[in-house]
Amino acid sequence: MVSPAEDVKLRVVADRSKCMGAGMCALNAPEVFDQDEQEGLVVVLEPEPSAEHRYAVRDAVNLCPASALRFEKDEA
């Protein structure tokens, strides 16, 4: 996985087809993730989280039970 400490643009990607709505992401990184009211599935609020939120995002990625979240280097 990409290290959150790296000085590059990082992008968070969520796969809603895998999400089971357990809310570990919204609980552990509320600035970056939310859940929509209709289906209860993950919504990424900040696709390019600022440095201060990267560790929380890494925790959310690791804690997601359904492996629905990924951290990617932004190639653009």
Add this chain to the structure above:
Amino acid sequence: MTLADQSTEVLAVPASRGACPFDPPPAYDQAREHNPVSRVQLFDGSSVWMLTRHQDIRTALQDHRLSADGTKPGFPFLSPGRRQLGTQSASFIRMDDPEHARLRRMLTSDFIIKRVESLRPQVTAIASDLLDTMTRGKNHADLVTEFAFPLPSLVICLLLGVPYEDHAYFQKQSHILLSAASSAEQVRVARDDLNDYIKNLAESKRDRDDEDIISRLIHRDELTPDEIATMGTLLLVAGHETTANMTSLSILTLLRNPDQLKRLREDPGLIRGAVEEMLRYLSIIHQGLARTAVEDLEIGGQRIRAGEGVLLMINAANRDHEAFPDADAVDVGRDARRHLAFGFGVHQCLGQPLARAELQIALDVLINGLPNLRLATPFEEIPFRDDMLVYGVHSLPIAW
């Protein structure tokens, strides 16, 4: 037992606990250290795999080749009653995707973080009322019946639209469903009864426009009355027994670890983390999550073949030193969020945001509302729920 005995004798599960009632059976700890993917024997003489390491269980719970469907060949059950529970219309907890996801997603929006956060004032008010009623005019009580069970029961009744006046009834049925001592026939009768109860309740809601979960399910017109009943029963049972037992057992743990209780009283900011630590340390789903292989796979270097059952001992995983330093110690200040007390993978507990909120509120109200809280009976006399699917205590006499 000597080491030589262990290698020839297959461990019978569930194994008994050792001297400390908070610790998992010592045989599971030994398995984790020496033989983390091992063969164990069930009540009917059949043998299955037992996983005990944190990493192996995390991996296994994300592997779709392990099925949660109790009707698939090789699925492990711990008693005839459990077999009945896991095969007779058990709703989505005993199904695989895509059917599991279809049903679970009808409920996910009810348990999202935002919605549960908005329930906090109501849950806090219920907890405070229960504390007032419990303490009025007396200085001792049974925490289990006067606080720990009523709190989550009242909350899940509110969410589901089940009348709380019926709590004696559904708690009794739920006890039968979850007791290892219940026969298959007792479980069948209790389950049919509870399903009929929810079915009638749902029918009575058809012409009203209440906001509760059962009303919403019946108005969706996508589910049969049976599907609504089994889903409602799952939520009702899972929604109160678990939190109730976690509450009593957490209070008992804090009373036995006064230094930790003191830290928690001095720094309320520790409550959230303390609840994760209690979930980890106590692991009340103590007899393993059950799965069966529908294809061959390899876990922890061991080949598991299609049709072989697997028990995932999350209580052993939550004491794995590789995942949690000094894992056998209670430390309310540690980061315990990686615990597997709610499971992992697609079946990870749907109600976990609610359980967390209820536990955080219950602990706060009890330890800060009762500064002189103490046990009212010798520790040795407390009856632990060794025989139940959900671990805990049958009663907890306290004084203040």
